[in-house]
Amino acid sequence: MPLADIHCHLLPGLDDGSRDWDTTEAMLRRARDNGITRIIATPHADPAVKAFPLDRYKETLDKANALSLKLELGITLYPGCEIMYAEGVTERMLEDARIPSLAGSRHVLVEFFPDVKYDAILSAIRRLAYVGRIAVLAHIERFECLYKRFERITELKAAGAKLQVNCGTIIKPPGFFAKRYIDKLLGDGLIDYLATDAHSDGMRRVNAKEAYDAIAERFPGSERLFDAKGIL
Numbered sequence: 001m002p003l004a005d006i007h008c009h010l011l012p013g014l015d016d017g018s019r020d021w022d023t024t025e026a027m028l029r030r031a032r033d034n035g036i037t038r039i040i041a042t043p044h045a046d047p048a049v050k051a052f053p054l055d056r057y058k059e060t061l062d063k064a065n066a067l068s069l070k071l072e073l074g075i076t077l078y079p080g081c082e083i084m085y086a087e088g089v090t091e092r093m094l095e096d097a098r099i100p101s102l103a104g105s106r107h108v109l110v111e112f113f114p115d116v117k118y119d120a121i122l123s124a125i126r127r128l129a130y131v132g133r134i135a136v137l138a139h140i141e142r143f144e145c146l147y148k149r150f151e152r153i154t155e156l157k158a159a160g161a162k163l164q165v166n167c168g169t170i171i172k173p174p175g176f177f178a179k180r181y182i183d184k185l186l187g188d189g190l191i192d193y194l195a196t197d198a199h200s201d202g203m204r205r206v207n208a209k210e211a212y213d214a215i216a217e218r219f220p221g222s223e224r225l226f227d228a229k230g231i232l
């Protein structure tokens, strides 16, 4: 089953992800071993703090695609970034194409601090929708305001958001209650995408297959969480 990864920090020199090209190669090889054929390369973008280095980003992405081709890994990389949401600035940067959406789609990967207020997330989703964008909320399991508040999660989805959870959380939930929370999200079909959010080939490595294997039997149809539906 070919998988897609919509959230991965495998390009070197752009953020706290891959340290160098050797690491990127190791991450690509591990992605291949995971059955991944499509990756959206999503370095951090913090538009309220500094400009996203779009030209350097494009060059690095091209180079990574050339490397994947040379190594015959059967993996295609697509543009994207993980945006630390800032009201107004994010929308403007997207409008001006100064930061990439996910693979050129309407979807944008946005993150917030773990203690973000619920209203701030909802407002961000609506503002993005107003400029024709679909917010994909990165690693929603980190947001304290959503923890076990399923009515809020449902409301976010009704407002048009898509929800992404990290594979690492699926493989090793941080405690018994967190596991129950994640299981309920999976069981109720509230999660749209699982992604690796890989930063290295070490602790935070590409781990999609492991996550899929951990849930495939208990939650039939889990492969849909890796198909990047609507994006790729």
Ligand SMILES: [Fe+2]
Pocket: 007, 009, 082, 138, 197
């Ligand atoms: Fe990330």
